[in-house]
Amino acid sequence: MDLLDDLLSGVRARGATFCRSVAEPPWAVRFASDTPLVLGAMLQGDAWITPDGAEPVRAREGDIVLVRGHRSFVVGDRPETEAQIVVEGADRCWLTAEGPDSDGCDFLLGPRTYGLTSKGSDLLVTAEYAMRGDVCERLLRALPELVVVPAQPAFTPLLDLLSTEIALEDPGQQVILDRLLDMLLVRVVRAWFARPDVEPPAGYRALGDPQIGRALRLLHDEPARPWTVAGLAAETGMSRAVFARRFTELVGRPPLAYLTEWRMAVAADLLREDGASVTSVARKVGYSDGFAFSNAFKRVRGEPPSTILRASAGGAAAGVRQPAP
Template identity: 85%
Template sequence: MDLLDDLLSGVRARGATFCRSVAEPPWAVHFASPTPLALGTMLSGNAWITPAGGEPVEAREGDIVLVRGNGSFTVGDSPDTPAQVVIEDADRCWLTADGPDTAGHNFVLGPRTYGLTADGSDLFVTAEYAMRGDVCERLLRALPELVVIPGAPEFAPLLDLLATEIAREDPGQQVILDRLLDMLLVRVLRSWFARPDAEPPAGYRALADPQIGQALRLLHDDPARPWTVAGLAAEIGMSRAVFARRFSELVGQPPLTYLTEWRMAVAADLLREPGSSVTSVARKVGYSDGFAFSNAFKRVRGQSPSTVLRATAATMAGAGAGAGSTAGAQLAP
């Protein structure tokens, strides 16, 4: 595995929420539900995407849009068109005061498909990731609030398949859509991070260096191994001094500083898993005892691992208490 593999390990779509919006200008749809990461694309026509409190950005047919930061956003044929429809989630949407007079109109056109006309000229698709965890957070921090990646030939086969599959409701349909979304996200991230104006996660561009890239893969393959700078240098056939200098230049951190921060990000996610303990997590990230691990974790993360365990237990207890009283979502007329 490499850095991007690890960063995306917690981003895998599982029951992702998809929305296919069919519209005829003038139109605007407001996506009100905050989400850590949303991916959108214009399958037909052009649109403007405006994040809450941000500046509008144009997306042309075939472009891919990434919106991150738990904020809402609006998509429309013009940044000046007021939202006519609000979409809360897959089961809740409604017309606004600026919407057309459609009393009694059911604007659910089909599976995951919304609109006031089935043959509108503009077709916008969104999908939302329920990302959680500190490893995922390293990826999110590397992205601007709103990213528009120009359409590229490598996206076209996936977009064609997405356009075919999103309105179907066959057995296993959600799994097909989730995997399409994962493949599209990986290609989009690779395209974005290759741009000179992008700021990829620490170490990403160093993967292109044959020796430092190999060192990074070794660290990610086995972070619990008792690595030393000399040991890493020997593994990739470099002298200790040259390796340490080259690694710091390309990654922006000394090798063991990078390793410690990566271990603590992995540990933070492990601590949130049911049944975890400080001792068990310590062993999984390369510490022989919980005391040394706790000191390192608190130094890097600013809180003790026991605090994370208690917060996780409280969250799970609260979720269990509220599960029995949650009402089913309804579609607003």
Template identity: 65%
Template sequence: MDLLEDYLADVRAHGAVFCQSVAEPPWAVRFADPAPLALGATLRGECWIVRAGTAPVRVRERGIVLVRGLRPFTVADRPDTEAQVVVQSADDCWTTGDGPVARGDDLLLGPRTYGFGPDGSDLFVTAEYPLRSDVSGRLLRALPEVAVIPPEPEFAPLLDLLAVEVGREEPGQQVVLDRLLDLLLVRALRAWFGRPDVEAPPGYRAPADPRIARALRLMHARPDHPWTVASLGEEAGMSRAVFARRFASLVGQPPLVYLTEWRMTIASDLLREPGSTVAAVARRVGYADGFAFSNAFKRVRGVPPSDLIGSRR
């Protein structure tokens, strides 16, 4: 049972936006409209992540940072350096200050590479990662706004390859970059949630107990089954009471609370699919009728399921 695999099952980079910044201190780049998740890596030098309402966070050389949420943030050589470049999107960036404004191609040094000169001492790579499903959203919500993963030997081969590939234009280049991003994201998440001082998503560490892992696997694989604490305990080879205590201890929630939240997470994605109906989704997540499902969905999500029909994240 691998919850990280479940959370990332539908998360694949496709045409991910990369931006390689070359700069000499003092420097600062502001990302004005970031994606739900941005991954950054300092390939040379170090940097700070600055965001309104949170303390600045330092990223050491060869470290990785995950920035969650849609609020603007700044990457800089020091926390107090004013932004010299604003990035609105992959095709829209400009300089700030009193001098003439340089835009887009004026700052382009090479493929996906921006800066004021090719010989800057600092090199920072960012990639935006769209996360559109509610299943992956469970993982996203478990992250802080800024998560810094210190340099680790296992990151080195990926970062070396990224440094080479991000500035190239070869056949299949975007596919190579997208897959590199997938690998870095999984490695970074695994390193972050592996820390003992970090609160992982519900159930993330439960696979350490094979019996609880079996119950989780069954809930994830068959959310439409009429599970009870007793039936799940039986599948896990434990008494009802022992299973309930062990499950809550490892997962952080009682079994049926976890099951209901998982069902509503899946339902949120299903409701957004073209042609979906409340009744059809209700059956796929274990409810005999749309009325009972609607009540449960509104209790957990705060809105009726009909509000999600035809919507997009």
């Protein structure tokens, strides 16, 4: 596995909510669901995306849009067009003029499809992503609140298949849509982080370096191994001094500092699992005892690991449904 594999490991779609909007100008739809990440694709036509409190951004046919941070947003033919429909997931929407008590039957055109006309010139597909854990948060923090990735040939086969599958209601349909969304998200994230004007997560661009990329993969594959700078240098065929300098230059922090931060992100997710304890998690991330692990965790995260354990236990005891791992 590499850095992007790990960042996306908890982002796999499970029952993702899709919405297919069909429209003819003038049109606008407000998406008001509270999810950490929404992916939108303009399959036909162009549109303007306006997150609450932000400036509108143009999305052209074939472009992919990512909206993060639990933000409501409006998609329309023009920034000034007032929203006619409000969507809260695939099963809840209403006409703005009628309010949330209207049943939405008049503009439910088919499976996962909403619109005021079935023959509109503009076609937008959106999908909501429930994301889990501190490892995923590293990915979210590296993304702006609104990302527009221009159309690329690599997107086309997935968008064509998505356009077909989202309108069907066959057995296993949700699984097909979830997997298409997973593949599209990976390609979109890769395309975004490949831009020279974008700052990717620490270590991402270093994956392209044969030696430092190998070191990063080793750290992600085996975070519990008792790594040393000398040991990593030996694995990459470099001297200790040259390896340490090059790693720091490419990744932005020294090797063991990077390892500690990564271990604590992994540990935070492990602490939320059923039956977790400070001692068991300590061993999984390379610490021989809970005391040393707790000190390191508090130094990096600003709170002891017991805080996460108590919060997870409290949520479960109160009957709060925990996100699927």
